[in-house]
Structure formats: structure tokens, C-alpha cells
Amino acid sequence: MNDIRTLSVTGRAEAAVAPDLVNVELTLTRRGPDYEACVAASSADADSLTAAVLALGFDETDLKTRSYQVDTDYEDRQENGVWRRVFAGYRVTRELRLGFSLDAERLGRVLQALAESPVHPECRLSYAAINAEKIGEKLRAEAVRDAFEKAETLAHAAGLALGSVIRIDAHGGSGAPRKFAVNAMRAFDEAKISAGTPEDLTFSDSVDVTFTMVKPEAAEDFIALVKRSRSFRGYDESRKITREELISFVDCARFAPSSVNRQPFQYVLACEQADLDKIQPLTGWARALPDKRLPYPGKRPTAFIVIAQNTDWEPDTSRFLKDVGIVAQTMLLAAAAKGLGGIMIGNFSPEKLSAALDLPANLRPMLIVAFGRPDEKIVLTEVSPGGSLDYYRDENDVHYVPKRRLEDIIL
Numbered sequence: 001m002n003d004i005r006t007l008s009v010t011g012r013a014e015a016a017v018a019p020d021l022v023n024v025e026l027t028l029t030r031r032g033p034d035y036e037a038c039v040a041a042s043s044a045d046a047d048s049l050t051a052a053v054l055a056l057g058f059d060e061t062d063l064k065t066r067s068y069q070v071d072t073d074y075e076d077r078q079e080n081g082v083w084r085r086v087f088a089g090y091r092v093t094r095e096l097r098l099g100f101s102l103d104a105e106r107l108g109r110v111l112q113a114l115a116e117s118p119v120h121p122e123c124r125l126s127y128a129a130i131n132a133e134k135i136g137e138k139l140r141a142e143a144v145r146d147a148f149e150k151a152e153t154l155a156h157a158a159g160l161a162l163g164s165v166i167r168i169d170a171h172g173g174s175g176a177p178r179k180f181a182v183n184a185m186r187a188f189d190e191a192k193i194s195a196g197t198p199e200d201l202t203f204s205d206s207v208d209v210t211f212t213m214v215k216p217e218a219a220e221d222f223i224a225l226v227k228r229s230r231s232f233r234g235y236d237e238s239r240k241i242t243r244e245e246l247i248s249f250v251d252c253a254r255f256a257p258s259s260v261n262r263q264p265f266q267y268v269l270a271c272e273q274a275d276l277d278k279i280q281p282l283t284g285w286a287r288a289l290p291d292k293r294l295p296y297p298g299k300r301p302t303a304f305i306v307i308a309q310n311t312d313w314e315p316d317t318s319r320f321l322k323d324v325g326i327v328a329q330t331m332l333l334a335a336a337a338k339g340l341g342g343i344m345i346g347n348f349s350p351e352k353l354s355a356a357l358d359l360p361a362n363l364r365p366m367l368i369v370a371f372g373r374p375d376e377k378i379v380l381t382e383v384s385p386g387g388s389l390d391y392y393r394d395e396n397d398v399h400y401v402p403k404r405r406l407e408d409i410i411l
């Protein structure tokens with residue numbers, strides 16, 4: 001049964017922004033019975049409008065044609081007591097836009113010129129923000145943050161913790177330019193009103209985020225997982241690792257990055273005692289602790305995965321050494337996430353291992369990863385520059401691993 005609990009919340013964000021762009025949207029319409037005369041008159045209107053705009057100091061490119069349409073026009077006429085729709089001629093509609101940075105005085109001059117223009121354009125103003133796209137991006141991020149906060153509050157109230165995000169649906173923000181129509185004849189008066197301080201533009205966005213919810217003890221942040229995933233050299237041998245568990249680790253590693261995406265590895269899984277007995281003696285443990293023979297009898301790993309490069313796929317093994325580390329660590333993290341642990345073993349002879357496992361010649365063992373349920377205590381410590389990086393054990397066999405300090409490794 002699928003008992004994954006999920007929680008969906010909607011995060012919202014809003015911002016009021018003073019407009020800094022104004023668009024004067026103009027519509028020119030000509031009607032008449034003669035097609036060519038209509039088209040010519042519309043062109044003349046556009047020229048006249050362009051001249052008026054240029055006279056105000058604008059560039060020709062500031063005035064953009066947004067649409068141009070020619071339609072047939074009909075009207076209802078009564079003939080012999082019967083109403084009929086009859087062809088009346090043509091209608092040419094041209095929509096233009098003059099956009100510029102918001103400047104009250106300039107807008108006033110534009111509207112006055114339009115009011116005085118003999119072509120009488122229909123006029124509509126809209127305000128916008130120059131960096132509307134950036135505002136939208138910021139709001140989207142805020143909406144996601146809002147969703148996380150709400151979800152955390154709700155999950156906490158339910159005695160649960162948030163797991164991972166399984167879905168985000170963005171709704172697409174709204175910040176439509178504010179528009180209003182201006183009667184061309186009264187344009188200047190309207191302009192005086194509008195050119196004062198235009199109202200702020202309201203932008204908003206929302207996102208739906210679906211989270212899994214987990215029991216609080218299962219919630220662990222990633223850094224805690226990484227810290228818990230140590231190189232263990234002592235395991236509880238009563239906890240056998242199944243082949244399915246090993247497959248799940250590989251299934252995780254196959255999503256790891258790979259140089260030029262060659263993915264040159266195949267994986268030998270070992271969890272049967274006979275295989276463990278073949279591999280264990282070929283592995284070298286804790287070179288820095290020569291007087292210890294780790295793992296102690298009864299504390300051996302209960303599974304191994306041999307990462308082998310298929311040289312038919314990629315013959316050059318030195319090219320993929322980094323990839324080996326990436327898949328190995330991914331598998332170790334997958335194990336740690338399940339309360340298990342492991343260690344990478346590079347200290348082995350690939351030839352001896354190949355022979356012991358009877359591997360075909362095209363499979364070159366690159367690294368062994370041992371797994372089991374950890375049964376030893378490991379403590380991370382910080383080391384100052386010049387201090388020893390050797391791991392060590394105290395009289396209770398607690399294992400200490402010195403790690404360089406953050407401030408010493410950030411350049």
C-alpha cells in the first residue's frame with residue numbers, strides 16, 4: 001500500500017510598483033464605400049500622426065503599428081418595409097502604439113498634440129513597469145518561499161515534518177498594464193489628471209507546491225545525511241543486506257553525473273556468503289592504522305558492490321576515475337539514507353579480484369564499495385592547518401576523522 005502522505009499548499013506573493021512606462025495606444029478608423037479611397041485615407045492618417053509625433057521629438061521607431069485590418073462594412077436598411085443587411089463599404093482599422101518612459105510633461109504634450117490632430121485617433125493609455133519580467137521572477141521566488149513557510153507551519157501543526165517537494169505548479173503571474181481610455185477631444189484634460197501620479201501597478205503570482213510529509217525523526221537535512229555517511233570499518237553481521245537493497249543503491253547511482261555521459265560502469269553485486277568470502281580477503285582496510293586488523297572478526301560488511309568499467313564501452317579507464325568516485329559516494333548516501341553504511345575500498349588488486357569473481361576480460365574492477373549496518377562509533381573533528389589528517393582511534397576504539405576547517409579550504 002502506498003502510504004506516502006502529501007501536502008499541497010498555494011504560495012502567493014504581491015508587489016505594488018510605481019509605473020515607469022507609458023504606452024499611448026491609438027486606433028485610427030476609416031470607413032467608406034470605396035476600398036482604395038479608404039486605404040489611402042488610412043495611410044494619410046497614419047502619416048499625419050507620425051508627423052505629429054516626430055514634431056514632438058520622438059523617433060519614427062517609437063511609434064509602432066500593432067495591427068492593420070480591412071473589413072467589409074454592412075448596415076441595416078429598410079426597403080419596402082423589410083429590414084435587410086446591405087453592403088456599405090469598407091472599414092480600415094490601424095492600431096499604433098507610442099511607448100516611452102513615463103514623464104508627465106511629455107505625456108501632456110503628446111495628448112495635446114493628439115487632441116489637436118485632424119485625424120482624431122481613439123486613444124487609450126496604459127502604464128507598465130520597465131523591469132516587469134524581473135519583478136515577475138522575484139515574485140515567483142517569493143511565492144515559492146511563501147509555500148514553504150505555509151507548508152512548514154501546517155506540517156508542524158499535524159505533528160509531521162516536510163519531506164521533499166514532489167510537484168510545483170506555477171500559475172503565471174499577473175501584472176497586467178493598467179489601462180484607461182481617453183477621449184481624444186478631452187485628452188488634454190484627462191492627461192492633466194493621469195499625468196499627475198499614476199496609481200501603482202499591482203503584480204501578483206502564485207504557485208502550488210506539493211510536499212511529502214514524513215515523521216519528524218525521518219526528516220533529516222542533507223548535510224546531516226552526508227555527515228552521518230562515514231567510512232565504516234565495523235558492521236553488525238546479523239544484518240544481512242539483500243540483493244534488492246544493492247540494486248536500489250545502483251538504481252540511485254545511475255542518475256549521477258558522468259563525463260560526456262558515457263556511464264561506462266557495470267556493477268557486480270555480492271551479498272551471498274560465498275561471494276563475500278571471496279572478496280573480503282582481497283580488500284585492504286585502514287592503512288593509517290597498521291596495528292589494527294580491521295574489520296574485526298564478526299564485524300565484517302555483509303555486502304559488496306564492485307564498480308567495474310566495461311572496457312568494450314570505454315577502453316580508457318584513467319578517463320573515468322572521477323566518475324567512479326561520484327557513483328560510489330551516491331551509493332553510500334543511498335545506503336546512509338536507509339540507516340545503513342559502507343566504505344569505499346581502493347586498496348585491492350583488480351587482477352586478483354577479477355580472477356576470484358571470474359569476471360570477463362572487458363570488466364575492469366575500479367573500486368569496491370562495502371555495505372552493512374554500521375556497528376562502530378565515528379567522530380568527525382576539525383583540524384587546523386599543519387595538523388595531522390590521519391584518522392585515529394582511542395582506547396575504546398572510537399574512530400576519529402579529522403576534517404579541514406571550512407575557512408582553510410575556501411579561497
Ligand SMILES: Cc1cc2nc3c(=O)[nH]c(=O)nc-3n(C[C@H](O)[C@H](O)[C@H](O)COP(=O)(O)O)c2cc1C
Pocket residue numbers: 229230231232284285286287325343344345346347348378391401
Ligand atoms: C577512493 C577512496 C578509496 C578508499 N579506499 C580505502 C581502502 O582501501 N581502505 C580503507 O580502509 N579505506 C578506504 N577509503 C576510506 C578513507 O580512508 C576515508 O574516506 C577517510 O579516512 C575519511 O573518512 P570518512 O570517509 O569517514 O570521512 C577510501 C576512500 C576513498 C574516497
